[in-house]
Amino acid sequence: MKTIDSNAELRALTSAGAGYIFNDFGGPRDTSQNRDWNKLHRANCAECDPSRDHQAMTVQTQGQKLFFPTFRDAVSWLLENRSGNYTRCMRCNPR
Ligand SMILES: [Zn+2]
Numbered sequence: 001m002k003t004i005d006s007n008a009e010l011r012a013l014t015s016a017g018a019g020y021i022f023n024d025f026g027g028p029r030d031t032s033q034n035r036d037w038n039k040l041h042r043a044n045c046a047e048c049d050p051s052r053d054h055q056a057m058t059v060q061t062q063g064q065k066l067f068f069p070t071f072r073d074a075v076s077w078l079l080e081n082r083s084g085n086y087t088r089c090m091r092c093n094p095r
Contacts, residue, residue, distance in 0.1 A: 001077050004065040007050045007058050013067055017044035020074045020094055025063040027085050037063065038086040040074055045092035071095060 004010050004021070013021065021041050027033035041048050050058045059065055068074035071094060078086050088094050 001073065002067045004059060004067050007060075010048070010050045010057070010059055010065060013043050014045075014048045014050070017042075018069070019043045020068045020071060021045070021048050022066040022068065022074060022078070022086070023057060023063055024066055024082070027082070029081060029083050029085065031085055033085060035085050036087060038082055039089050040078065040086060040094050041089045042092040042094045043067070045089055045094075047089060047091060 004013065013019065021043050023037065023039045023041070025034040025037040027035070027038065046052060048057050050056050057065070066077075068077065074094070
């Protein structure tokens with residue numbers, strides 16, 4: 001797991017297309033706080049592209065962006081840290 005520190009890095013990851021990006025608004029484990037905001041995407045999801053439009057994801061919007069090289073890495077971290085408190089993007093259907 002790696003925190004994405006800049007929009008340039010976010011753009012590079014979305015354009016490379018491999019891996020997964022978690023839009024993390026936090027919330028304690030086993031609560032539903034922020035569940036609908038805590039969203040896992042494929043890195044190539046249009047919603048992760050910081051140049052998309054005015055609603056695009058950027059590292060300046062609230063919440064940290066986390067990168068995982070594999071789905072297994074992402075799920076492992078999510079089960080440990082956001083169990084029951086995240087959703088998967090309906091658009092890119094990460095799995
Ligand atoms: Zn997505």
